[in-house]
């Protein structure tokens with residue numbers, strides 16, 4: 001533990017830094033209302049997708065732990081992110097970060113023509129990206145929370161190794177696409193690449209590994225130059241950057257996970273009881 005004791009910090013309820021600028025630019029009514037919470041990595045996924053795909057939206061900050069009625073109407077479990085689609089009468093809701101990303105990708109194909117996935121004709125590249133995403137959702141994301149919530153030194157060491165292995169496996173997925181010459185499945189892993197689906201799926205946790213895990217678990221990201229250069233491109237990508245708040249917001253918001261305070265969240269409860277994430 002890098003901090004001697006739980007100082008009782010509360011999660012934040014307003015974005016800071018570049019993310020706050022982006023919120024201000026999206027405060028007017030639009031066809032989509034985006035229900036977000038400033039600290040949430042699942043929200044950041046959908047947010048990066050909205051920004052990258054150029055889809056008009058209004059950002060609306062909610063406290064998912066208070067479960068306001070307006071959030072429950074679009075997200076039955078009361079989880080962020082959520083979308084309210086005003087083009088339907090009456091408006092309809094959508095929840096789940098990966099479902100929202102798929103929806104936005106489809107919407108963009110018919111409107112802005114921007115895309116995070118390779119074209120539909122490139123079936124194999126799309127399949128490799130789905131394998132990468134599957135690894136992120138089923139292995140990397142749970143390993144992040146297990147590591148952050150682990151309390152005794154032995155479990156912190158083993159959970160840290162598990163998270164490290166999940167990052168190496170992500171790099172191995174990119175390595176496979178490289179060996180097979182499938183550049184469309186590489187995104188920012190390539191020096192001259194652009195943001196891709198996988199970068200958006202993993203980015204929010206890689207970012208929190210670089211600040212939250214570094215602070216609370218002395219975690220250092222894998223040494224390899226290639227991995228470092230990849231993270232550098234990702235964290236400095238202008239679209240990713242404009243959904244990031246300042247580091248203090250994440251450190252404050254995740255203190256409750258780092259001390260595994262009771263009832264921190266549905267995700268934390270799932271990790272503690274060995275269930276799949278909500």
Ligand SMILES: N[C@@H](CCC(=O)N[C@@H](CS)C(=O)NCC(=O)O)C(=O)O
Pocket residue numbers: 037039040041042043064065078079080081095096097098264265266267277278
């Ligand atoms: N499977 C969901 C997970 C979303 C999620 O867990 N969001 C958290 C914030 S980071 C939340 O809304 N928590 C409220 C709660 O735990 O009650 C997704 O992919 O969107």
